[in-house]
Every structure is written in structure tokens, then in C-alpha cells.
Amino acid sequence: MDTRVSSAATEVVVGDGRPTVLIGERINPTGRRALAEALKAGDLEMVRREALAQAQAGADMLDVNVSAFGVDEVRLLPDAVSLLTNVVDLPLCLDTANPVALAQALNAYRGKPLVNSVTGEEKSLATVLPLVKNYGAAVIGLVQDEAGMPANAEQRLAIAHRIVERAEAMGIPREDILIDCMALAVGADPGSGLAVLEAVRRVRAELGVNVLVAASNVSFGMPDRQLLNSAFLSAAICAGATCLIADVARVRPAVLAADLISGRDRRARRYIEAYRQRQTSPTRAT
Amino acid sequence: MDTRVSSAATEVVVGDGRPTVLIGERINPTGRRALAEALKAGDLEMVRREALAQAQAGADMLDVNVSAFGVDEVRLLPDAVSLLTNVVDLPLCLDTANPVALAQALNAYRGKPLVNSVTGEEKSLATVLPLVKNYGAAVIGLVQDEAGMPANAEQRLAIAHRIVERAEAMGIPREDILIDCMALAVGADPGSGLAVLEAVRRVRAELGVNVLVAASNVSFGMPDRQLLNSAFLSAAICAGATCLIADVARVRPAVLAADLISGRDRRARRYIEAYRQRQTSPTRAT
Numbered sequence: 052m053d054t055r056v057s058s059a060a061t062e063v064v065v066g067d068g069r070p071t072v073l074i075g076e077r078i079n080p081t082g083r084r085a086l087a088e089a090l091k092a093g094d095l096e097m098v099r100r101e102a103l104a105q106a107q108a109g110a111d112m113l114d115v116n117v118s119a120f121g122v123d124e125v126r127l128l129p130d131a132v133s134l135l136t137n138v139v140d141l142p143l144c145l146d147t148a149n150p151v152a153l154a155q156a157l158n159a160y161r162g163k164p165l166v167n168s169v170t171g172e173e174k175s176l177a178t179v180l181p182l183v184k185n186y187g188a189a190v191i192g193l194v195q196d197e198a199g200m201p202a203n204a205e206q207r208l209a210i211a212h213r214i215v216e217r218a219e220a221m222g223i224p225r226e227d228i229l230i231d232c233m234a235l236a237v238g239a240d241p242g243s244g245l246a247v248l249e250a251v252r253r254v255r256a257e258l259g260v261n262v263l264v265a266a267s268n269v270s271f272g273m274p275d276r277q278l279l280n281s282a283f284l285s286a287a288i289c290a291g292a293t294c295l296i297a298d299v300a301r302v303r304p305a306v307l308a309a310d311l312i313s314g315r316d317r318r319a320r321r322y323i324e325a326y327r328q329r330q331t332s333p334t335r336a337t
Numbered sequence: 338m339d340t341r342v343s344s345a346a347t348e349v350v351v352g353d354g355r356p357t358v359l360i361g362e363r364i365n366p367t368g369r370r371a372l373a374e375a376l377k378a379g380d381l382e383m384v385r386r387e388a389l390a391q392a393q394a395g396a397d398m399l400d401v402n403v404s405a406f407g408v409d410e411v412r413l414l415p416d417a418v419s420l421l422t423n424v425v426d427l428p429l430c431l432d433t434a435n436p437v438a439l440a441q442a443l444n445a446y447r448g449k450p451l452v453n454s455v456t457g458e459e460k461s462l463a464t465v466l467p468l469v470k471n472y473g474a475a476v477i478g479l480v481q482d483e484a485g486m487p488a489n490a491e492q493r494l495a496i497a498h499r500i501v502e503r504a505e506a507m508g509i510p511r512e513d514i515l516i517d518c519m520a521l522a523v524g525a526d527p528g529s530g531l532a533v534l535e536a537v538r539r540v541r542a543e544l545g546v547n548v549l550v551a552a553s554n555v556s557f558g559m560p561d562r563q564l565l566n567s568a569f570l571s572a573a574i575c576a577g578a579t580c581l582i583a584d585v586a587r588v589r590p591a592v593l594a595a596d597l598i599s600g601r602d603r604r605a606r607r608y609i610e611a612y613r614q615r616q617t618s619p620t621r622a623t
Binding site: 237238242244245248269273274275281282283286288290304309311313314316317322326329 | 524527528534555559560561565567568569574575590595598600608612615
């Protein structure tokens with residue numbers, strides 16, 4: 052099943068057997084004080100620089116989150132979207148928990164964006180899905196609900212089914228839904244890694260939709276996070292994840308390796324090309 | 338299901354939920370001319386040094402293969418085994434296609450070794466399994482047979498079932514069998530990576546035995562082999578592999594990361610300890 056998203060001029064396809072689609076996570080002020088301060092002041096220069104750096108590092112799409120204490124998202128999110136559509140020609144992932152900001156951002160967008168995210172909570176389903184439908188967007192379905200974080204693969208599956216059913220009932224085609232299997236910190240819950248991987252396999256098998264994982268969450272609180280993230284994303288890609296939200300510059304070599312292992316890189320063209328680029332300009336992340 | 342092997346003084350347990358057991362692959366002259374020449378001259382000094390280096394790098398067991406053109410394995414393999422039992426206190430994996438050399442090596446061994454390997458070929462089953470039974474060893478069952486390399490997961494499963502049935506019929510307990518799911522070069526067969534991973538999952542589910550993969554084969558012919566091997570072994574461990582044959586110094590950080598992801602490293606004790614060792618002595622592989 053292929054999920055298509057687009058900027059004004061570029062289409063990106065997420066799908067089985069295709070190279071894993073990388074969504075750059077760096078435009079997000081969570082845990083980044085300087086970016087939060089800039090956003091609070093309405094200054095989008097750091098956003099512009101992060102966008103260029105991630106495009107250069109090989110991002111296929113960019114997540115855009117401007118949510119921080121003191122930021123007026125309803126005004127700033129559409130501004131950031133407008134800016135980014137002029138800076139990089141990549142589809143955007145509109146990341147907000149504020150439905151009014153989401154509506155404004157969808158309005159400002161040219162092309163078919165990805166909405167991040169709808170959850171299994173009734174309030175979220177009722178608010179976000181109509182916007183997704185009206186604007187013809189694609190949407191990330193995050194497997195949490197009123198009960199909070201899912202405790203195992205079973206709960207993840209149940210919420211995924213609920214989100215897909217509600218979206219389809221509203222006329223959103225199944226191929227426009229990506230399920231985020233909700234990776235959690237393995238330091239806090241040692242069983243969550245395998246639970247997510249089982250959920251990835253079963254969502255693919257039972258629902259057929261594309262599956263996304265956020266590759267940076269698993270390593271929260273641990274040293275050498277890149278090592279841990281790489282191990283997790285390799286396993287997630289081999290289990291069937293077709294899209295990652297990640298720090299692209301750091302994870303891309305491991306993603307290309309996992310794509311080759313999982314048969315998504317015929318003739319190893321992308322793997323070898325990235326290797327050659329690292330050889331010729333070792334400081335540039337490929 | 339726990340597989341127990343031992344040297345004279347040390348027991349190693351391979352099993353579900355336990356840390357992945359690492360078998361050092363470096364005592365093997367395949368593709369290593371200097372080692373092949375030394376073995377041909379009966380000189381075991383390089384073997385001794387490789388054993389110490391791998392033990393230092395964190396190997397749980399050592400594979401011992403002295404097979405090269407011009408080497409008398411029947412004489413040299415038991416000599417190497419005797420030497421190694423004095424040099425390192427790790428269980429050994431006796432790696433030979435020569436049944437007479439295997440018998441001599443089993444005779445020279447003190448403890449319970451691992452035999453590498455029996456295949457699904459009638460000749461191998463009939464020759465190797467009686468030796469395994471007589472010496473009370475554990476054995477690696479390699480999923481190839483008269484038809485050659487397995488083409489998919491299905492064929493791997495069929496051969497694994499055959500090996501386990503034959504071994505059990507001969508009185509070898511199931512817990513003394515590790516199935517090697519036969520990783521192949523992804524450069525030659527892009528589908529083989531996922532086929533091996535599916536076989537790992539199904540062998541664990543259908544037969545319950547421990548599963549081993551040789552982590553270095555997948556990257557044959559590719560650049561940056563360590564990157565590719567790490568991606569593959571992370572996925573293999575998360576799929577249920579409990580034992581790896583690998584270049585321990587190169588893969589150990591990725592293995593500890595995958596063990597943490599897959600719930601085999603409670604409180605992240607081993608992961609954090611290895612990280613600290615890398616920080617204090619960065620040139621020493623941990």
C-alpha cells in the first residue's frame with residue numbers, strides 16, 4: 052500500500068519494498084531552549100537553518116513543530132509552513148496538538164501534507180480526522196488513547212484498528228494513514244522494544260497500512276543514544292516499518308544498511324552511493 | 338530452552354531472554370593468507386594471539402577452524418584445542434568438515450564443546466550426530482542440504498525440522514541443538530536478509546531451540562561491512578537469535594544495544610558498563 056504526500060513540486064511515496072522514508076525531527080523545540088526562545092520571539096531563522104541542514108543530510112520530509120510555552124502556535128505554525136515551502140522542496144509533516152493551528156497550517160500548505168497526529172482518543176478522532184478529510188491530507192495515527200501509553204503489542208493493535216476504522220468511516224482512504232507504533236524508552240520499560248516490533252509486524256499484517264516509528268525515543272536517558280537508536284531502527288525496518296521520524300544526519304547510514312538488508316535497495320545503489328559520499332566528504336553526513 | 342556448553346572451568350548458557358552469546362570467529366584461515374601459512378607450518382602462535390584478543394574483546398566462546406589447503410587437520414585441530422584450553426578459559430566451538438579431525442578434537446577437549454556443524458545432508462547427519470552423542474557435546478545444525486543453499490525461509494525451516502528430528506531420534510536432547518539459519522550475502526540475493534529473519538522467528542516458534550546467525554556473511558562484497566553487519570545482527574537478535582558467530586571486537590557495542598532493545602539486559606547494566614569502558618579506554622574494543 053503506497054502513501055503519497057507532496058510539496059508544491061515533489062512527491063514522496065511511503066510503501067512496502069520502497070526505501071524507508073525519513074522525516075527530519077529537528078524542527079521541534081522540545082528540550083531545546085535556544086529554539087524555544089527563538090520561536091517565542093517569532094524568529095524563524097533557526098527553523099530555516101535546521102530545514103536546510105536536514106534536507107542536505109538526506110531527509111525526505113520535515114516535521115514542523117513550533118509548540119513551546121509562550122508561543123502562539125495559531126499564528127506561528129502557518130508562518131513556519133509558508134517559510135519552509137520557500138526554503139526546501141520537501142513535503143512537510145504538520146506537528147501540533149492544537150486543532151486551530153493545524154487548520155491554519157493546512158490552509159497555508161501547498162501540496163498534500165502529513166498531519167502529526169491523530170490518537171485513539173475520542174476527542175482527537177473527532178477533531179483531527181475531519182480536518183484531514185477536508186484538506187485531503189495524509190495522517191499519522193498514534194497508538195495511545197484515554198488510557199495513556201499502550202502497555203503491550205495487543206493494546207497498540209487495538210488502537211490502530213480503531214483509528215483506521217474511524218478514518219475509513221469518514222472517507223479517508225486507508226492508504227492515507229500511517230500508524231505510529233509508539234516507541235518508548237527501553238530504560239523505563241525493558242519490554243517495550245519487542246512490544247513495538249511485534250506491533251509493527253502485526254499492524255502491517257492485519258491492516259496493511261504503512262507503519263512509522265520515532266527512532267529517538269527508545270534511547271531516552273541512556274548513553275550513546277545513536278548506537279541504541281541504530282539498533283532499534285534496524286530491527287524496526289526489518290520488521291516492516293516504512294517510515295521513520297529521526298535525526299536524519301545521525302541515522303541515515305544505519306537506515307540505508309537496514310534498507311539493503313531488508314531488500315529495499317536493489318543492486319545496493321543507495322547504500323554504495325552514500326558510502327562513496329562519506330569517503331569523499333567525510334564531515335558531511337550522508 | 339537453555340543450551341549449556343563449558344570449558345574445564347566455565348559454563349556458558351545460551352537461552353531465551355539471556356544476553357546474546359558471542360562466538361569469536363577469528364580463528365579461521367578462510368581469506369587470511371598469513372594465518373593459513375602459519376597453520377600449514379604447524380605454527381599456532383597466531384591462534385594463541387587471536388584467542389587472547391577475542392577473549393579480551395568480550396567473546397563468550399571461540400570458534401576454532403584450522404582448515405586450509407596443506408594443513409593436516411586431524412593432527413592440528415586437537416593440538417589447537419589443547420593449546421586453547423590452556424590459553425583462555427572459554428568454551429570452544431569445534432569447526433571442521435573432517436569427521437576424523439572432529440573426533441580427535443572432541444577427544445582432546447575438556448568440558449562440553451559445541452560442534453560446528455551438522456547439516457541436513459544425509460552423510461553429515463550420519464557422521465556427525467553419533468560423535469555429538471558419544472561425546473555429550475552440543476551441536477550447530479546448519480540449514481543446508483544436498484540441494485545446496487536454502488532459497489527461502491520455508492526451505493530453512495524444513496531442514497531445521499529434519500536436523501532436530503534426527504538428533505532427537507539418536508538421543509541428543511533438543512536443548513543441545515542450535516540452528517544456524519544460514520545468513521547469505523545480501524549483495525548476491527537481496528531477499529535473503531528477510532528470509533533469514535523470518536526463519537529465525539519461525540525456528541524459535543516452531544522448534545523452540547536456540548538460533549544462531551553468522552553475522553559477517555551478509556555484508557560479503559559490500560563496503561563498510563561493519564555498518565551492514567550491525568544492522569543485520571540487531572534485527573536478528575530482535576527476531577530471536579540467541580547466539581552469534583562474529584568478529585567480537587567489531588560487533589559487541591551493537592550486540593549490547595540490541596540486547597537492551599530486546600529486553601535481555603535488565604537495568605541496562607551490561608550496556609552502560611561497556612559504554613563506561615569505552616569512555617575510559619577508547620582504543621580498547623568493548
